Amino acid sequence: MTKTLKGIAASDGFATAPAYLLVEPDLSFKKTSITDVAAEVQRLQAALKQSDEELTTIRDLAKESLGEEEAQVFDAHKMILADPEFTGAVETQIKDQAVNAEQALKDVLDNFIAMFEAMTDNKYMQERAADVRDVTKRVLSHLLGVELPSPALIDHEVIVVAHDLTPSDTAQLNKKYVKAFVTDLGGRTAHSAIMARSLEIPAIVGTDTITTDVQAGQTLIVDGVHGDAVIEPTNTDIEHYQKLAQDYAQEAAEWAKLKDAASITADGKHFDIAANIGTPKDLDGVTANGAEAIGLYRTEFLYMDSAELPSEDDQFEAYKEVLEGMQGKPVVVRTMDIGGDKHLPYLPLPEEMNPFLGYRAIRISLDRQDIFRTQLRALLRASAFGKLRIMFPMIATVQEFRQAKAVLDEEKAQLQAQGVALGDDLQVGIMIEIPAAAVLADQLAKEVDFFSIGTNDLIQYTMAADRGNEHVSYLYQPYNPSILRLIKHVIDSAHQSGKWVGMCGEAAGDSTMVPLLLGMGLDEYSMSATSILRVRSLMKHLDTTELQDLVQQALNVSISNDDNLKLVADFVAKNQH
Ligand SMILES: C=C(OP(=O)(O)O)C(=O)O
Ligand SMILES: [Mg+2]
Numbered sequence: 001m002t003k004t005l006k007g008i009a010a011s012d013g014f015a016t017a018p019a020y021l022l023v024e025p026d027l028s029f030k031k032t033s034i035t036d037v038a039a040e041v042q043r044l045q046a047a048l049k050q051s052d053e054e055l056t057t058i059r060d061l062a063k064e065s066l067g068e069e070e071a072q073v074f075d076a077h078k079m080i081l082a083d084p085e086f087t088g089a090v091e092t093q094i095k096d097q098a099v100n101a102e103q104a105l106k107d108v109l110d111n112f113i114a115m116f117e118a119m120t121d122n123k124y125m126q127e128r129a130a131d132v133r134d135v136t137k138r139v140l141s142h143l144l145g146v147e148l149p150s151p152a153l154i155d156h157e158v159i160v161v162a163h164d165l166t167p168s169d170t171a172q173l174n175k176k177y178v179k180a181f182v183t184d185l186g187g188r189t190a191h192s193a194i195m196a197r198s199l200e201i202p203a204i205v206g207t208d209t210i211t212t213d214v215q216a217g218q219t220l221i222v223d224g225v226h227g228d229a230v231i232e233p234t235n236t237d238i239e240h241y242q243k244l245a246q247d248y249a250q251e252a253a254e255w256a257k258l259k260d261a262a263s264i265t266a267d268g269k270h271f272d273i274a275a276n277i278g279t280p281k282d283l284d285g286v287t288a289n290g291a292e293a294i295g296l297y298r299t300e301f302l303y304m305d306s307a308e309l310p311s312e313d314d315q316f317e318a319y320k321e322v323l324e325g326m327q328g329k330p331v332v333v334r335t336m337d338i339g340g341d342k343h344l345p346y347l348p349l350p351e352e353m354n355p356f357l358g359y360r361a362i363r364i365s366l367d368r369q370d371i372f373r374t375q376l377r378a379l380l381r382a383s384a385f386g387k388l389r390i391m392f393p394m395i396a397t398v399q400e401f402r403q404a405k406a407v408l409d410e411e412k413a414q415l416q417a418q419g420v421a422l423g424d425d426l427q428v429g430i431m432i433e434i435p436a437a438a439v440l441a442d443q444l445a446k447e448v449d450f451f452s453i454g455t456n457d458l459i460q461y462t463m464a465a466d467r468g469n470e471h472v473s474y475l476y477q478p479y480n481p482s483i484l485r486l487i488k489h490v491i492d493s494a495h496q497s498g499k500w501v502g503m504c505g506e507a508a509g510d511s512t513m514v515p516l517l518l519g520m521g522l523d524e525y526s527m528s529a530t531s532i533l534r535v536r537s538l539m540k541h542l543d544t545t546e547l548q549d550l551v552q553q554a555l556n557v558s559i560s561n562d563d564n565l566k567l568v569a570d571f572v573a574k575n576q577h
Pocket of ligand 2: 454456
């Protein structure tokens with residue numbers, strides 16, 4: 001039966017394909033006593049063999065579609081399977097305790113995990129714990145005869161359906177086959193949604209129930225523009241969405257004509273439209289969409305895609321690749337923003353009640369200066385290859401900025417003393433994403449070279465509403481006068497000190513927000529590459545002199561997000577040039 005689910009439109013576009021459920025299967029079992037030990041050992045051997053064969057296939061496919069590095073984790077898993085200390089121990093447990101293979105496997109795993117986790121200062125061993133857990137899951141699935149989803153094995157077009165997708169899950173999706181994704185959890189600014197936009201695949205998040213409503217293989221339509229997921233569509237539905245997809249493609253073709261045009265308003269004012277990226281791989285999309293700069297390079301993905309802390313040289317290569325790829329256009333690189341919903345398997349963070357209010361971003365960098373200094377050196381060395389701007393995330397106080405800047409200056413002086421070539425127009429700025437920083441923007445503006453407003457977090461913290469929680473997603477209100485007043489204060493403060501100010505939160509690419517931001521004089525708009533041409537087209541049709549009154553009304557007359565949504569929609573309908 002056809003069913004339509006409403007979710008949060010997280011990434012534009014349309015797709016129709018069978019559903020692929022990326023859901024943890026039920027791997028529960030009961031402990032039983034066995035009498036035929038030999039048969040149980042044989043059952044274990046068979047499951048080990050099947051797991052090994054499966055891992056070989058997955059590794060080969062992952063290598064082909066995702067690259068050598070992503071495939072290496074599966075080699076590590078194969079090694080565990082071949083390790084007599086692990087498999088031998090399971091066999092011994094079956095023989096000694098006369099228990100079923102599932103229970104023996106669990107007992108051995110528990111021992112291993114306890115042992116590894118006790119080695120708190122050995123990050124290599126802690127990582128192994130995660131691998132052993134994964135391998136156990138695979139063997140268990142074969143013992144129980146249930147299928148474990150393996151996204152790397154997808155070899156036909158599908159729409160991935162998941163409860164939630166972590167940024168590292170998302171990074172493993174092969175765009176050739178994964179046409180879209182839909183999740184139960186998440187908001188528009190959750191990191192999985194941001195990754196979907198950089199993969200340029202349609203996505204809907206926060207449907208609440210998609211994983212229970214759809215079955216594997218059922219046809220699914222994803223309308224990433226309106227946030228609708230249609231399960232088992234009728235022929236009429238399919239035709240309807242085909243038409244919408246065609247109209248969307250036509251509109252996109254119009255925008256595409258602006259690829260090499262400058263971003264200019266109807267009254268001839270120039271603004272910069274920049275792109276947000278997560279890895280150097282995203283550069284293709286940046287160039288294809290004609291970005292004038294990179295306004296946010298989220299370097300944490302470099303750390304998340306790696307099995308250990310990336311070395312200074314590895315980082316240097318990545319930053320250099322992006323700077324060179326941009327051929328002299330500005331590149332804002334943000335230092336590591338780990339914590340919140342972004343984790344590193346090799347950097348255990350404390351368990352926290354409120355990770356978004358906890359140990360994250362610049363707070364970790366200032367505490368773990370070994371990690372911070374390595375990144376800063378890599379960045380400084382790369383600065384010789386383009387127009388680098390270094391940006392610190394989650395700055396809450398003037399002192400934090402001064403401390404971070406002092407560390408940067410120390411590393412800079414050391415490199416200079418060693419005769420290392422550095423760029424000569426490096427700028428250093430901060431994200432404005434904590435309300436305290438927005439309020440004190442006038443003081444911060446005197447110390448920095450630029451600001452970039454991170455609305456994803458600024459809204460989350462101002463409204464006290466978790467950005468990834470669909471139950472409070474109605475409080476993601478970029479046009480709420482409270483948010484607009486903060487933004488206006490940040491822009492005015494920067495300009496009073498002669499500094500430039502950009503925005504790299506999702507609001508910068510929002511069609512309702514853009515007229516307001518242009519009216520307030522925001523200098524740079526950084527967004528998912530796929531939004532650039534739409535926004536450039538919108539800018540072309542707006543006259544900034546007419547926007548002043550709109551901004552005044554939005555700030556001082558409207559009392560709600562919805563008031564401003566309507567205000568801007570009416571204005572744009574009447575004043576398109
Ligand atoms: C751009 C931002 O940073 P991130 O989404 O990576 O937290 C933001 O908070 O708006
Ligand atoms: Mg942020």
